[in-house]
Amino acid sequence: MAGVRFLRIELDYGCHAGRVFEFHSAGAPTVILGPNGSGKSTLLEALVRALFGFNRRQQQDKLRLEHRRPWGREACRAALVVADPDGARWQLDRNFHDMRVRIQCLDLPGEEWEGEANPAADNEDAREYRRRLQRIIGFADIDAYVSTACILQGELRTTRPSDELLRLATGGHRDVQRARERLKAAHRELTARRIAPDDTAAKKARRLEELEAQIRDLKQQLARAEAAERKREPLMAERSQVTERAAALEAEIELLEAAQGPLATRDALRAELEAVDNRLALVERTERGLRAALEEYRAAGAAWREWAAGPLYPDDFLERLSRLEPLWRNRTVVSVMCDEREAALRAIRRPTLATAAAVTLFAIAAGGAALLATGATAVGLVVLLGGIGGGIAAMLARQRLLQRRDAVAREAALLREQLRDVEEEIARALEGLPDADTLTPETAPDRRDRFERQRAARRRAEAAAERLRTALGEARALTDDDAADIERAGGSLDDVARNLLEQVSARAAATRRERAEIVVKLEQAEAAAVRLPDGAPAQIAEVQRALEERRTELRALHARRHELERALLEATTGAESTVAIRDRMHTLEAERAEVEAAVRAYAAAYALLEDAYAEFRDHDQQRLVRLISERLLDLTRTRLGPLEVRDSLADAQIRAFGRVVPIASPPLSFGEHHAAALAIRIGAADFLAMNGIEPPLLVDEPFAHLDPDRAAQAWELLARIARHRQVIIATQDRLVLEHLGVEPNVVLGS
Structure with missing residues (x-):
C-alpha cells in the first residue's frame, strides 16, 4: 500500500480519555462504527489535529480546543504513529495546550526532535516542525488536507469545485500573479501605453512619451538646419575616407568580437582548471592535515593512556x-x-x-x-x-x-x-x-615535575583532539558530511576522523577525475580554429587589446566625422549645427531605444507569464475536472457526470439525465448532491496523489443520504481506493454495513 498511513493513536481528547486505537487493515477501508455521540468524528478530528494542532489566534480553534478538553483529564494530548511513503514509522506526541510536539523515528533510534509546533507561529521551532511534517506526510498545511482527502462531518454540504480548491490541490499560482503585478508596475513607470490588450492606458505621459516628443522637436530643428547647409564639398572627401576606414574597423571589430567567445571559452577552461587545481590542492592539503592530526591524536592519546593507567594527580x-x-x-x-x-x-x-x-x-x-x-x-x-x-x-x-x-x-x-x-x-x-604519606617539602619538587609532565601529556592529548576537530571541521566543509551522526551513534573521534578521511580521499580522487575531464575539453578547445584579422594573435588578452584599440580608433573616427560635419554645417549657417542637433538626438534616441527595449521586454515577459499562467492553470484545471468526473461516473455508475467547466471552476456544472444542471440541491436530489460532493473531494485527493502526496483518505459518514444502491457504489469505490492508499471511514449506519457484508474494525459506544 502506497502513501502515508495512520498506524496507531493514543488519546486524551474529547470523549476519548486514555483510549488507544490501531489501524492495521491492509487493502481494505478501516471502518469505525458507532452511534451518535460515541466520538467517531472526534477520533477523525484527533488524527488531523495530532498532525497540525490548533491555531490559537483564531477564535474558532480556541473554542474547539476548549471543547476537546478530555473528560476527567487536565491535559489534552495525542500520540500518533504514522508510516511515511517509504515505510518508516514516526511517532508524534503532541500536547495541545502548550503546543509542543516530540517527533521520533521508531525505526531509527536517536532520530528525534522536540519543539513548539504552533501553526500560527513563524519562529524557528515552528518552521522546523513544518519542514519535518512536509518530509513525513508530503505537506504542512491543514487547509490542503481538510479541503481534499479529509472529509469531516457536514463538510460535503459546502463542497463545490472552485479556484480555491484548485489552488489547494496544486499549490496555487500566487507567485506568478505577483510577478505579473511587478512587471506591470515597472512598465507603467516607463510608458503610458497598455501592457496588454485588457489593460488601460495611463493619462499622464511617462518617460517614453516625453523622449518621443523631444525627438520630434529635434527632428524639426535638424530639418531646418539641413536646409541651410551650403558649400560642403571641400570636406566631403575626408568624411568619405573616414567613413570607409570606420567600416573596415567595424568589420575587424566584428571578427574580434566573434573570436572572443571561443577564446573566452579557452580562458574559462584554463581558469576552471586553475580552480580545480586549487581545489585539489585544498583537498590534498586537508587530507594531509587530517591524516597528520589523526596520527598526532593517536600518539598523544596513547601517551595519555599510559599516564591514566597509574594514579593521577588532581587538577588543583x-x-x-x-x-x-x-x-x-x-x-x-x-x-x-x-x-x-x-x-x-x-x-x-x-x-x-x-x-x-x-x-x-x-x-x-x-x-x-x-x-x-x-x-x-x-x-x-x-x-x-x-x-x-x-x-x-x-x-x-x-x-x-x-x-x-x-x-x-x-x-x-x-x-x-x-x-x-x-x-x-x-x-x-x-x-x-596519590602517595600523600611521602609528600614532603623535600619530595615536592619531584612531585611538581611529575604533575607538570602529567598535565603536559593531557594537554597534548586535548590539543591533539582540538586540532583533529579543527581538521574535521575543514574536512566537513569539503565533504558536506554530518559526521556528528557517527558520534551520536556512539562512534569515537577516531571513528569520525577515519570516516571523513575516507570521504576526503574519495573527494580528492573525484577532483582528479574532474581535472582530467577539463584537460580534455581544454585540448579540444585549443584545437578549434578561430578567425582573426591579419596580425591579431590568438590570445584573449591580445584580442581584447586589439579590440579596444580598434574601438578607440573607431570612436576617434566617429569624433572626426562629427567634427567634419560640424565644420560643414558651420561653413554655411550661424545657427546650431546639424552635428550638435544629431548628437542631442542620438543621445535621446539611444535613451529612447533603451526605454523602448525595456518596455518591450516588460510587455513580452508579461505576455509570457500570462500565457504560462493560463496554460498552467488550464492544464491543472483540466486534470482536476477529469479526475472528479471519473470518480463521479464511477460513484453513480454514469448516471451523473461528467463535470463540465467553461471558464472557471466556480461555474462548474454536472451533466445529468441528458442535461447540464448546477451542483446544488435542487435540481439534484440530496443524495445525488452528496454523491457529487464526495466525488469532488475524492477527485481532489486523487489530484494530490498525482503530485506524489497521498495522505490517508478520511471520510465521515460517506453513506449519509444515500440509498442502498448508491451506498454500495460508494463502498466499492472506497474499497478500490483502499487497495492503493489508506482509507478510514466513520459511520453510524450499522444496517448499511450489514447490507454490504462489512465488519467494522473499530466499534465505539458498545
Whole structure:
C-alpha cells in the first residue's frame, strides 16, 4: 500500500480519555462504527489535529480546543504513529495546550526532535516542525488536507469545485500573479501605453512619451538646419575616407568580437582548471592535515593512556602544593617556637624560696610585735616594720614569678594548638593525593615535575583532539558530511576522523577525475580554429587589446566625422549645427531605444507569464475536472457526470439525465448532491496523489443520504481506493454495513 498511513493513536481528547486505537487493515477501508455521540468524528478530528494542532489566534480553534478538553483529564494530548511513503514509522506526541510536539523515528533510534509546533507561529521551532511534517506526510498545511482527502462531518454540504480548491490541490499560482503585478508596475513607470490588450492606458505621459516628443522637436530643428547647409564639398572627401576606414574597423571589430567567445571559452577552461587545481590542492592539503592530526591524536592519546593507567594527580595539585609550602614552613616555625616556650617553661623554677622567705620575714615581724608588747618599743618597731616590708617584697616576687610562669605556659599551649591546626590543614591539603604519606617539602619538587609532565601529556592529548576537530571541521566543509551522526551513534573521534578521511580521499580522487575531464575539453578547445584579422594573435588578452584599440580608433573616427560635419554645417549657417542637433538626438534616441527595449521586454515577459499562467492553470484545471468526473461516473455508475467547466471552476456544472444542471440541491436530489460532493473531494485527493502526496483518505459518514444502491457504489469505490492508499471511514449506519457484508474494525459506544 502506497502513501502515508495512520498506524496507531493514543488519546486524551474529547470523549476519548486514555483510549488507544490501531489501524492495521491492509487493502481494505478501516471502518469505525458507532452511534451518535460515541466520538467517531472526534477520533477523525484527533488524527488531523495530532498532525497540525490548533491555531490559537483564531477564535474558532480556541473554542474547539476548549471543547476537546478530555473528560476527567487536565491535559489534552495525542500520540500518533504514522508510516511515511517509504515505510518508516514516526511517532508524534503532541500536547495541545502548550503546543509542543516530540517527533521520533521508531525505526531509527536517536532520530528525534522536540519543539513548539504552533501553526500560527513563524519562529524557528515552528518552521522546523513544518519542514519535518512536509518530509513525513508530503505537506504542512491543514487547509490542503481538510479541503481534499479529509472529509469531516457536514463538510460535503459546502463542497463545490472552485479556484480555491484548485489552488489547494496544486499549490496555487500566487507567485506568478505577483510577478505579473511587478512587471506591470515597472512598465507603467516607463510608458503610458497598455501592457496588454485588457489593460488601460495611463493619462499622464511617462518617460517614453516625453523622449518621443523631444525627438520630434529635434527632428524639426535638424530639418531646418539641413536646409541651410551650403558649400560642403571641400570636406566631403575626408568624411568619405573616414567613413570607409570606420567600416573596415567595424568589420575587424566584428571578427574580434566573434573570436572572443571561443577564446573566452579557452580562458574559462584554463581558469576552471586553475580552480580545480586549487581545489585539489585544498583537498590534498586537508587530507594531509587530517591524516597528520589523526596520527598526532593517536600518539598523544596513547601517551595519555599510559599516564591514566597509574594514579593521577588532581587538577588543583599545584594549588594544593602552593598551600602546603607555607604550611610546612609555618609548621617548622611553630614547632621551633613551641619547643622554645616549653624549654623556657621548664627553666622557670617554682616560687618555693620566695614563699619560704615571705614566711620567715612575717615571723620576724611577729617577733617585733612581741618586743613591742614587752616594752622594747624602738627595737620592736624596727623589727616589725622590717619583717612586714620584707614579707611583702617576698610575696610580690613570688607573684611575679607565678605570672611569668603562667604566661609562658599559655604561650606554649597556644603554640601547641596552632601546631595542631597547621597539621590538620596539611592533612586536608594532602587528602586525595596519590602517595600523600611521602609528600614532603623535600619530595615536592619531584612531585611538581611529575604533575607538570602529567598535565603536559593531557594537554597534548586535548590539543591533539582540538586540532583533529579543527581538521574535521575543514574536512566537513569539503565533504558536506554530518559526521556528528557517527558520534551520536556512539562512534569515537577516531571513528569520525577515519570516516571523513575516507570521504576526503574519495573527494580528492573525484577532483582528479574532474581535472582530467577539463584537460580534455581544454585540448579540444585549443584545437578549434578561430578567425582573426591579419596580425591579431590568438590570445584573449591580445584580442581584447586589439579590440579596444580598434574601438578607440573607431570612436576617434566617429569624433572626426562629427567634427567634419560640424565644420560643414558651420561653413554655411550661424545657427546650431546639424552635428550638435544629431548628437542631442542620438543621445535621446539611444535613451529612447533603451526605454523602448525595456518596455518591450516588460510587455513580452508579461505576455509570457500570462500565457504560462493560463496554460498552467488550464492544464491543472483540466486534470482536476477529469479526475472528479471519473470518480463521479464511477460513484453513480454514469448516471451523473461528467463535470463540465467553461471558464472557471466556480461555474462548474454536472451533466445529468441528458442535461447540464448546477451542483446544488435542487435540481439534484440530496443524495445525488452528496454523491457529487464526495466525488469532488475524492477527485481532489486523487489530484494530490498525482503530485506524489497521498495522505490517508478520511471520510465521515460517506453513506449519509444515500440509498442502498448508491451506498454500495460508494463502498466499492472506497474499497478500490483502499487497495492503493489508506482509507478510514466513520459511520453510524450499522444496517448499511450489514447490507454490504462489512465488519467494522473499530466499534465505539458498545
